[in-house]
Amino acid sequence: MTLRSLLRAAAAGALAATFGATAAAAQDPRLGRLDPGTRPLVAVVIDSARAAGLPTEPLVQRALEGATKGAPGPLIVSAVQRLAADLGRAREALGPGTTPPELEAGAAALRAGAGPAVLAQLRRARRQTIAVPLAVLTDLVAGGVPVDSAAAAVLALAARARDADLVEFRRSVERDIALGAPPTAATAAAAAAADARISQVNAGARENRPGRP
């Protein structure tokens, strides 16, 4: 072995060690709770998401959920991959300036069955963050409300309702369904009541506004 080849091997070894150390440092220490076979696969998905500008914390949390619940490695990897794909679709629908909570809520709404067009409409309808409207839409669908009815109700309220109004609307729908009302009818009634309440509050605010000279 010549001196040149020795030097080349030493340089390659140093480079590999440096890259390995960097990768290990970049990896989230919380992923140490995953089994050794699952960890690198999840890390690859997370790194890809990071490179694509997607939030990685929801992916870490989904992997940790799987680990804590004792799910098999392949199931954890596929769940993290699916969530990463949903986050990407949500960003496509909502636009590049979307915040991580909005993307996470958007991914859940897409998984619940809402179309990208609904997400885009919500984005246009509301000036404030749309994380809560999206979450309410998802929760309504999870509670048995058809996607179209849930989307129509949330879209109708989104422009003027505060987050708290939307959460109260969802509770009202859940209460009525628990009492035996059909989900679609419960949603329509609760949406009408919430709309009337918001209009009343806004009218009150207008009356209380100081007059102009």
Place this chain on the structure above:
Amino acid sequence: MFEQSEEAIERIIRHLRRPVQVDPAVDGRVMDEIAHLPARGRRRAARAAWGWLTRPRHVALSPLGGLAIAAGVAALALALSGRRPGAAPPAEGAQREFEFVVVAPRAATVSLVGDFNDWDAARTPMRPSPRGGPLWTAVVPLAPGRYRYAFLVDGSRWLADPAAPRARDDEFGAPSSVVTVGGS
């Protein structure tokens, strides 16, 4: 010689004592000049102060002096950031406390696990409710967002929160719930 100089003095005195004829327009001219003089007072003082403040100066500082000033500024910044009695709480991202409650009769331990505590069963143990009975409670501060969570009973049994929406994507075979924290 002496006589001549006395005469000269007398002449000068007479010249000085004669009445002076003043032009009546002088008063007007003087007052006009005064009126056109630049105004003194606050404006001028402010301009002078501004000039003093903005004029570049050379400051000589030893390294030790510079370090002392930097340390003082850092200490002041730390002291100010540590106590702000009148500071308003941040509107965006402000945390709110949520009380989680679950009914778990005959349970020895109950943990609250979710996106807010890295799904770590050791982080948020629930306590038997002071109201008694099979109620277990935990209070967690949450920033606006959507969180998945579940209750872990006796380290092995998973329970969803019956009072909250269920997470639709239960891919791991154990139920989870969702809590949504609004920002407005």
